Amino acid sequence: MAGTSDHEKPPKKPSRQQVYTLLVEVGRSPGDGLPKGASGAGLLCYASGVDEAEAVRETAAILKQAEMAPLDVTGYGTISEREEQGHEVSPEERELMERALTENSVIVAQMTPFYGEKKAPLQ
Template identity: 55%
Template structure:
């Protein structure tokens, strides 16, 4: 009888975090942006195990919503924001994003020419 190799211990998964993202979107038909807007910037709070995961999920959700994401900029996590000081309302939305494993659009700023 041979000794079977011991199974490797499972790698612990990284905990979910909330990432602060700003997504620039362009115009597409039916996007819901106001007439005359050339695009918009969306402040989003997205849960994810990694920044890449949060960005990918945010882009997927925005595309499903009929928007056209062009660029995503990350401002770090809730626990280590980069140049952003979240207020009480922001913290509530971040808690919700984490609890619901969701992407929350907290603010929309439209661009015009």
């Protein structure tokens, strides 16, 4: 019969996932897609995770899959933590954060190439 089932899905549990704002410094590696002459870049990322440590691990793993060389990650917290610190969060940022949460993904929102001294990648 249409509309009835003994195998109804249980109500969806609220997600424990949150979105964290991360600034990731990457060095050079073959195939990274960074501009010629750049020694690396800073990537502003919005990453979902149950905590900031998970968001950092997932972001580093995804960047490595993209042939990038993560060097350092600075976490700026969740949107509410940022607002408590007095950060202004634009509607565009909120939209990207919502997308990261909905897709359970890492969004690279901005890339700023660096020119100068090279550093060794994180292991």
